[in-house]
Amino acid sequence: MGFGCDFGLVLFLILRSSQFFHGIADKQPMKRVSNSLFVIVCLSITVGLLWGYNEFTNYFNQGKEYQVQVHQLREQIEKEEFKNTLLQNQLTDFKQSVAAVLPPNSEIRNDVASYEMKNFASALRVPASEAQLDLSGIIFEKGKKLFKEQKYDKSIKEFRRILDEYPLSRFKVESHFFMAEAFFLQKDYKSSLDLIDQMLQQYPDNDLTGFVMLRMGQISELNNRLEEASEVYKTVQTHFKNEQLRAQAHKLSEGVQVE
Amino acid sequence: MRKLAHLLLFIAAFQMEVRVRASESMSFPENCLGKTVPCSFKVTTDKWSFESGNIKLNAGQGAILIAQDEKSKEWKLVSGTLWAQNAPSVKIKTVNAVAEGSSGQYWVLAESDDRVVFRNITSKLVLTFKDQTKLEVPRGFEVWVGGINSQAKTEHGMVEPINLKQHLKAWYELYPGSRTQFVSEVQDLKDQWADLIEQSGDIYKKVAERKLAALDEKKRQLMEIKRKQEEERQRIRNEFHKRVFDQ
Numbered sequence: 001m002g003f004g005c006d007f008g009l010v011l012f013l014i015l016r017s018s019q020f021f022h023g024i025a026d027k028q029p030m031k032r033v034s035n036s037l038f039v040i041v042c043l044s045i046t047v048g049l050l051w052g053y054n055e056f057t058n059y060f061n062q063g064k065e066y067q068v069q070v071h072q073l074r075e076q077i078e079k080e081e082f083k084n085t086l087l088q089n090q091l092t093d094f095k096q097s098v099a100a101v102l103p104p105n106s107e108i109r110n111d112v113a114s115y116e117m118k119n120f121a122s123a124l125r126v127p128a129s130e131a132q133l134d135l136s137g138i139i140f141e142k143g144k145k146l147f148k149e150q151k152y153d154k155s156i157k158e159f160r161r162i163l164d165e166y167p168l169s170r171f172k173v174e175s176h177f178f179m180a181e182a183f184f185l186q187k188d189y190k191s192s193l194d195l196i197d198q199m200l201q202q203y204p205d206n207d208l209t210g211f212v213m214l215r216m217g218q219i220s221e222l223n224n225r226l227e228e229a230s231e232v233y234k235t236v237q238t239h240f241k242n243e244q245l246r247a248q249a250h251k252l253s254e255g256v257q258v259e
Numbered sequence: 260m261r262k263l264a265h266l267l268l269f270i271a272a273f274q275m276e277v278r279v280r281a282s283e284s285m286s287f288p289e290n291c292l293g294k295t296v297p298c299s300f301k302v303t304t305d306k307w308s309f310e311s312g313n314i315k316l317n318a319g320q321g322a323i324l325i326a327q328d329e330k331s332k333e334w335k336l337v338s339g340t341l342w343a344q345n346a347p348s349v350k351i352k353t354v355n356a357v358a359e360g361s362s363g364q365y366w367v368l369a370e371s372d373d374r375v376v377f378r379n380i381t382s383k384l385v386l387t388f389k390d391q392t393k394l395e396v397p398r399g400f401e402v403w404v405g406g407i408n409s410q411a412k413t414e415h416g417m418v419e420p421i422n423l424k425q426h427l428k429a430w431y432e433l434y435p436g437s438r439t440q441f442v443s444e445v446q447d448l449k450d451q452w453a454d455l456i457e458q459s460g461d462i463y464k465k466v467a468e469r470k471l472a473a474l475d476e477k478k479r480q481l482m483e484i485k486r487k488q489e490e491e492r493q494r495i496r497n498e499f500h501k502r503v504f505d506q
Contacts, residue, residue, distance in 0.1 A: 079285060082285055082287065082299075082301050082323065085323055085337060085338060086299050086337060089323075089337045093354045096354055096355065096389045096406055099389075099406070099411070100389045100390045100391075100407050100411060100413075102411060104409065104410045104411040104412075105409040106409075122409070125406065125408055125409050125411075
């Protein structure tokens with residue numbers, strides 16, 4: 001199509017130029033004739049270039065038809081999805097209206113005659129604030145096992161899952177503790193310190209916080225901040241009542257003084 | 260030379276590709292918006308705004324709405340975000356509740372199938388749940404509403420202060436004015452909502468007090484019943500005593 005148009009245009013230009021040329025040939029001097037020729041040549045080159053460009057772009061846009069088809073199909077899918085959403089919403093609305101009319105599940109009698117109604121009500125209603133199934137215990141055991149096997153990366157992932165998916169889990173403190181330990185044993189001291197900080201903020205009185213504080217002291221020692229380490233050990237000794245923890249803190253603190 | 264310039268311009272124009280895009284609205288029935296009701300439509304542009312009289316509504320991209328009333332007084336939000344910038348006595352329905360506010364702003368966010376969040380900014384917003392109970396959401400507070408539970412009651416959350424940081428994103432996306440205007444409005448709200456936490460404490464206190472009062476009332480009623488039963492028993496005993504011994 002583009003080629004046809006351009007070809008017609010070239011012909012049109014040549015014809016017009018030749019008419020112009022014949023019209024002025026016997027009246028104008030030679031200089032004007034050469035100027036006209038120059039103009040025609042320029043125009044021909046321009047049109048030729050444009051035609052070439054068109055052909056070039058056409059060659060690389062051969063998939064255009066398919067693109068249009070894909071676009072049309074996408075639009076069709078969007079329309080179908082839109083209609084489906086409307087129907088789904090209508091259905092949900094109806095279900096909710098029916099669920100509101102039915103008596104509470106506890107008031108539906110537990111006999112054969114009411115069996116269908118009970119099933120119907122259960123299917124329509126959401127459970128009344130039923131607690132989420134808590135799998136944090138299983139995940140915690142898995143994490144602990146991986147920790148014992150010294151697969152620290154994997155164990156960290158499991159403990160992280162507990163913190164993200166079960167924020168009210170009773171294994172939250174221990175998960176924090178094991179993560180801080182795992183990072184420490186991997187020599188990722190920065191991540192370990194971040195977790196220790198979190199534990200200090202969230203569970204300042206927990207014994208496990210005391211234990212990770214010992215790690216904090218050790219990290220300070222590794223960084224040659226002996227005074228800081230000594231201060232941490234002293235804090236543990238004064239703030240926590242766990243004998244084992246205090247004994248460990250005392251031992252570590254003596255180690256710092258010897259050096 | 261002028262002719263040549265004209266000619267070149269003509270050629271250039273001749274080579275230009277002109278594309279005409281089809282209409283971007285998606286509605287059911289087709290092209291019903293503003294013509295027939297009910298009309299369901301999906302917002303396919305960046306945002307959608309509606310203004311009629313003193314009603315001003317805005318919706319975000321992807322929102323699905325149903326216009327249910329010719330006078331634009333009833334709308335249904337199927338999914339997405341709707342900002343009622345000013346919608347006095349307009350009903351916004353969702354699958355779980357109907358919101359009706361006075362003049363002022365409030366938001367309805369139906370982001371997931373089972374929960375809808377209602378945020379009241381400056382309106383007097385009253386929600387009517389599917390179980391026909393009502394709840395007023397104070398200014399600067401929000402509440403999520405879910406489906407009907409096994410007790411035949413609508414599940415809903417505590418009325419809690421709006422987290423302004425979370426709200427800003429949705430607000431900025433639909434905000435029609437300039438950035439400076441937006442910043443100034445945000446600052447105004449921030450100042451107004453400074454004591455929200457305190458207010459929420461008061462609300463929870465009132466709710467707790469109301470519950471305690473209800474429990475006290477129940478206890479008082481039980482005591483009253485017991486007292487009456489005791490009186491009745493005493494009366495019967497006296498009657499019996501009278502008949503047996505006073506004859």
